[in-house]
Amino acid sequence: MIMGCSQVENPSKESIFLFKKLNERGYPGLNSFTLAFVLKACSIVSALEEGRQVHSRVFRSGFGSSPFVQTALVNMYAKCEEVSLAQLVFDEITERNLIAWSTLIGGYSRAGLVDETFELFRGMQMAGVEPDQVTMVSVVSACTFAGSLDMSRWFMLIWRSG
8 A cells, every 4th residue: 555655646755654654553564565665655755853763663663684774774764864874774784785785885875975885895805795886976976075086986996897
């Protein structure tokens, strides 16, 4: 039902509204995909308070260890400019995939936290996770924010040479 809200004019707000109503009534049928969908909706409209409510429901429902849901939480907190909370959730992910890494790197980059962006990028490389275009855009954006065109070129050279 919540995912069906994607067909309305403002799917994010409708999804969040429906989640809140179901949550208030203690509806037991929310699964990991539904919770991740609502978290994405919260990230789109920067609905931090509602995202925290979903986070609470995630743990009450037993989905706190789902990498899919954890990555959605990282995304929601990062997009709501709460990178410290995004980092806390990221630290709990046991199997970090490219999306989880890129999401947090993007969050740090958008927040202008250049050193943290680079540190996380190096951590990603040391974990053996290959960056994609999304990751590199975030890293180069951080370089630009830092005013370092040379560093941007260096990162692009490293990425292209594999």
